Structure formats: C-alpha cells, structure tokens
Amino acid sequence: MTFAPSLDLGLVNTIAAESKMSFIDGTKGVLEYVGIDIDSLARNSTFEETTYLLWNSRLPNQSELDEFTRQIQAEYDPPNEIWDLIKRIPTDAVPMHALRTLVSALSLFDPEADDPSPEANHRKSIRILAQCPALIAGYDRHRKGKDFVEPDSSLGFAENFVTLLTGDKPTETMQKAMDVCLILHADHGFNASTFAALVTISTLSDMYSAVTTAIGTLKGPLHGGANEAVMHMLKEIGEMDKVEPFIKGKLERKEKIMGFGHRVYKAIDPRATYLKTFTKQLAEDTGNLDLYEMSNKIETIMKAAVGARGIHPNVDFYSATTYYSLGLDIDLFTPLFVMSRISGWAGHCMEYLQHNSLIRPRCDYVGPHEMPYVAMEER
Numbered sequence: 001m002t003f004a005p006s007l008d009l010g011l012v013n014t015i016a017a018e019s020k021m022s023f024i025d026g027t028k029g030v031l032e033y034v035g036i037d038i039d040s041l042a043r044n045s046t047f048e049e050t051t052y053l054l055w056n057s058r059l060p061n062q063s064e065l066d067e068f069t070r071q072i073q074a075e076y077d078p079p080n081e082i083w084d085l086i087k088r089i090p091t092d093a094v095p096m097h098a099l100r101t102l103v104s105a106l107s108l109f110d111p112e113a114d115d116p117s118p119e120a121n122h123r124k125s126i127r128i129l130a131q132c133p134a135l136i137a138g139y140d141r142h143r144k145g146k147d148f149v150e151p152d153s154s155l156g157f158a159e160n161f162v163t164l165l166t167g168d169k170p171t172e173t174m175q176k177a178m179d180v181c182l183i184l185h186a187d188h189g190f191n192a193s194t195f196a197a198l199v200t201i202s203t204l205s206d207m208y209s210a211v212t213t214a215i216g217t218l219k220g221p222l223h224g225g226a227n228e229a230v231m232h233m234l235k236e237i238g239e240m241d242k243v244e245p246f247i248k249g250k251l252e253r254k255e256k257i258m259g260f261g262h263r264v265y266k267a268i269d270p271r272a273t274y275l276k277t278f279t280k281q282l283a284e285d286t287g288n289l290d291l292y293e294m295s296n297k298i299e300t301i302m303k304a305a306v307g308a309r310g311i312h313p314n315v316d317f318y319s320a321t322t323y324y325s326l327g328l329d330i331d332l333f334t335p336l337f338v339m340s341r342i343s344g345w346a347g348h349c350m351e352y353l354q355h356n357s358l359i360r361p362r363c364d365y366v367g368p369h370e371m372p373y374v375a376m377e378e379r
C-alpha cells in the first residue's frame with residue numbers, strides 16, 4: 001500500500017474498513033442490515049432475531065433463534081456484586097455516567113474478560129447485551145427509592161426490560177414499540193461510537209473496554225445524546241404557536257436543531273420515516289399528540305429552510321416522542337440507544353477482529369521546529 005496521506009477532518013471522506021453488517025445509501029435514504037431493508041425488519045423482526053442477523057450475516061432458522069434467545073435470557077441477571085454496586089451510585093447521577101460505569105464494572109466479575117478468542121468474545125457480547133437492561137432499570141429504580149425487579153428469563157428482551165423498569169409486564173403496544181426502537185437503533189455503519197469501539201478493539205483490548213469506549217462516545221449531543229436534546233427542545237418550546245419563532249430564531253443564530261442533519265443521510269433518515277408513522281398512533285393513544293404535532297411542524301419549517309441543503313430529520317427526532325410516549329424519563333433515552341447499539345458495537349468488533357489492523361491515523365504537524373529549551377529563569 002502506497003503511503004499518500006491527506007488531511008480529512010472528521011474522517012468525512014475516509015473508508016476505514018469493509019463490513020457486511022449495515023448498508024447506508026445517504027442520497028436515497030436507505031438503510032439495510034445484511035441487505036434486508038430496515039422497514040421490513042421493523043415490521044417483521046424482533047431485536048433478538050435482528051442481532052442474530054447482524055452477528056451471523058444471515059437470518060436464523062427457528063431452532064437457531066430459540067437457542068440464541070435462550071443464551072441471552074440465561075444471562076439477564078448481572079452478578080450480585082453489580083446489584084450491590086448500583087446501590088452505591090449517587091441517586092442524582094447522570095444515567096449515562098452510571099451505565100458507562102456499570103458496563104465497565106461487569107468486566108471485574110467475568111473470568112473470561114480478557115479471553116480474546118472469538119468464542120469468548122461472542123459469549124461476552126451476549127452477556128453485555130443481556131445484562132444492559134438490568135443495569136439501566138436497576139439504576140433507575142435505585143434512584144427512585146424502589147426495590148429492584150428480578151430479571152425474568154422466560155421473557156423476551158424488550159419485555160424483560162420494561163418489566164425490570166416498571167415492575168409490570170408491558171402492554172402489547174409498548175412491547176412492540178420497544179422492539180421496533182431496539183431494531184431501528186441496533187446498527188448504523190461506522191458511526192462515531194462504533195468507530196470508537198473499533199479503535200479500542202483494534203489494539204486487541206477487550207470487549208468490555210470497547211463497549212465502555214462506545215458508551216462514552218454515544219453520550220454526546222451530536223450523536224446519541226440528541227434524542228434527549230430533542231425532548232428538552234420540545235419541552236422548552238412548550239406550545240404550537242411558539243414553534244416557528246423558536247426554530248427560526250435558532251436558525252438565524254446559526255444554532256443547530258437537534259434531531260436534524262446527518263453526516264451520511266442527505267435524504268430523510270429512513271428510521272425517522274418509520275418512527276414518524278409508528279409514533280403518531282402511540283402519541284395519540286398516550287395523550288402526547290401535541291408533541292407529535294409540534295415535531296411535524298418543526299419538520300415542515302426545517303424542510304422549507306434547510307431541506308434543500310440535505311438537512312432532514314434523523315433517527316433521534318421522532319424517537320424522542322416515541323420514548324416520551326412510552327413513559328420513559330428523558331435522561332433514559334440515550335441509555336436505551338446504548339441498550340440497542342451494543343448489538344452493533346459488539347457485532348462490528350467481532351467482525352473487525354477477523355481481519356484486524358491497528359487503527360492509528362496520522363496527524364499533520366503544523367507546529368514549530370528547531371525550538372530551543374529555554375531555562376526557567378529566562379522564561
């Protein structure tokens with residue numbers, strides 16, 4: 001390979017590796033997981049089946065899906081030391097800080113934490129994915145002074161999470177909504193948090209370290225943290241009449257509108273399209289139609305103002321109203337993104353390790369040369 005470096009700020013024009021997991025056509029607004037359109041998966045699949053697809057490059061047959069589901073269910077319950085640790089976390093902690101800390105702590109109680117074999121990495125991926133719901137729900141119940149709920153290994157992934165969080169089995173609508181959100185957020189090429197995980201795993205560090213890196217990266221409001229920012233924006237606007245002055249004011253001040261724009265999509269994010277339709281009924285059923293209608297008006301204003309520049313709603317814009325309509329606290333929105341994206345992060349780490357190459361770009365040094373070391377008394 002010839003060495004011909006060039007500066008590419010933000011790696012906008014850089015392809016860092018090949019992958020068979022997600023295909024994104026930013027011009028047409030297409031997302032496929034292993035060639036299957038995201039819309040078909042959201043309508044027909046489950047999060048467990050979608051994760052199997054991403055990790056194995058094909059859909060499972062029934063016995064394979066049953067076995068994979070059983071493996072996940074068998075790992076729902078974190079070690080007792082983790083439940084004890086949750087009780088030590090300050091009740092006013094930011095949930096994303098709590099979640100990043102708890103996922104990292106899981107490694108302390110996993111005897112194969114540093115086993116680099118593909119088989120151990122697969123088992124650890126299942127463990128981290130399976131236990132994430134208990135970490136999120138456990139912290140939320142701790143901060144609210146509620147007792148923990150025991151994980152139920154007879155329940156599916158989405159159903160188990162809602163039960164751990166609320167103490168009650170979800171309605172059919174809530175379970176389907178949660179499963180759809182988990183499917184839609186599972187993977188998305190080399191987004192910032194996935195790439196961060198790959199940088200970590202490329203040094204032959206471990207899966208817990210890679211996922212912890214990714215959680216810290218997803219937290220930022222330019223990335224996974226946008227869904228919480230969208231909800232805060234909708235709350236700040238408060239009512240339909242204030243939508244236009246609020247949005248136009250921000251645009252005039254060159255401030256970004258959370259939930260819009262994307263590094264790859266220059267057409268509308270197909271996940272936003274699906275969520276918009278899906279969320280309308282949910283918002284109506286839960287008395288949150290005002291949020292949906294305000295979102296719709298924001299979309300109309302943004303389309304007229306910046307649509308021609310390829311700035312459209314992204315997955316975070318309508319996931320905000322979806323999660324709020326499901327009764328989730330706003331500061332749990334990004335932890336839910338983590339819960340789903342562990343599927344993509346772990347899948348990409350296992351895929352990348354098949355042809356590993358240490359990720360280490362160059363920087364273009366623009367500082368001085370031949371500078372003298374000046375003694376302290378002369379400075």
Ligand code: SDX
Pocket residue numbers: 010187188190191192221222223224226254255256257258259260261262263264306311314315316
């Ligand atoms: C996710 O990468 C992924 O795949 C991520 C994700 C995934 O599944 O992992 O899809 C999930 O992170 C979705 C994105 C969530 N973030 C937000 O909603 C935050 C708001 N969006 C922007 O910050 C922005 O759109 C980014 C960061 C998402 C992408 O920005 P880029 O590609 O770095 O482009 P840019 O910031 O340089 O913007 C280009 C122009 C600028 O105008 P000019 O300076 O050229 O005049 O477009 C404008 C920007 O000001 N612009 C916006 C805007 N986003 C871009 N203007 C107003 N509102 C916005 N939201």
